[in-house]
Amino acid sequence: DTAVSQTPKYLVTQMGNDKSIKCEQNLGHDTMYWYKQDSKKFLKIMFSYNNKELIINETVPNRFSPKSPDKAHLNLHINSLELGDSAVYFCASSQRGSTDTQYFGPGTRLTVL
């Protein structure tokens, strides 16, 4: 039983395309996150949603748009992909009021050609 799942696992696309990554968690958590990990392994928060409400929106290009249809899902849509968007994108979840422990999905490796 996968706790936090992401699809797809790999995504290879051309510059200028639009793509989406989906995330689902079955832990019953109320907060979900998107992180970007670059080639140097640096993991940086992009967005966070609590009960479908955006609570963290770090400085990322507005080509990136998160969407949370319900508290178990957080999707990431990227418009006009650029070479610099190539990275591994991780979804994570946690429960507010607990100990801040975040559980990560398996990641989506995005390669922009």
Next chain:
Amino acid sequence: QKEVEQNSGPLSVPEGAIASLNCTYSDRVSQSFFWYRQYSGKSPELIMSIYSNGDKEDGRFTAQLNKASQYVSLLIRDSQPSDSATYLCAVSLSGSARQLTFGSGTQLTVLP
């Protein structure tokens, strides 16, 4: 100044030795501290969390927190080749909505 800094790697230790990983943070009122392990090509996996000063032990892992020095460390006793991974220090900063700030990671190699 980086908010969370880890000792530069890579770090190599022989099997059976103690591996020591260090992390400093800049926000004095940080409240929650975590160590994640990340194998190559995999997602970060929580191995330790610590919230108050002192030591916290879990099996071969010991986390140490010193809020006065703004320092958190992870000791791995009896290191095994399977411990070879990148270790990420993460800090929950004050006033944040469960936002974690990660260090850049320390790559550990345990030599058989």
